[in-house]
Amino acid sequence: MPIVVWIPMLDGDALRAAGEASERFRDLPGPQFWDGETKLGTEVARSIGASGWTAWDIYLFYPPGAEWTDLGLPPPEAALAQAGGVVVGTKGTLPPVADQARLPKRMSGSADVVGEQANLEALLAQVAEPLARRYAAGGDR
């Protein structure tokens, strides 16, 4: 079940723009939210060990059984984000590239550089497709 959240991080981002953007994804079977005060962005960052950051341009996968308790949003099974001009993944999401020099310091220890921003689509497919097969087969991890 996809959950899409619009968050104001760039010039021009506003509720109205989010409303317009959300129309493009109306066919997706899931709810859409407006995180105008970046509360969820903060919580997502905390959940992946990057407290102090506001998470955005980020894609997170949670397995069946994952629950958001009073302790907060659980860490995802896999996550990719665009940060610092590269694509970073939480540990174990994808193999790290050799050069980790562009890994944002705030993510040191919790994520790896896994590829170039231009390859985001392919990298996301590398994460999503195996998970789709496993979940379709009834596996939860």
Next chain:
Amino acid sequence: MKRVLVLTLLVVAAGACKSKATASPDASAATAAVKLSDLSGSLDSVRAEFNAHRREARFLTLLSPA
């Protein structure tokens, strides 16, 4: 261009988490406005939605609308 990429990403990712849902809107959905729930008050609504589908895989993305 970016919107096309994002849509492609969402479709790919949604495929991993589609469970019982369908990506084909019915006639009424095609004419209704997309409901955009505001999280400014609290995160309770997104938390409830996340937990309501606990038995399924879930995909969460945070995107800038610009």
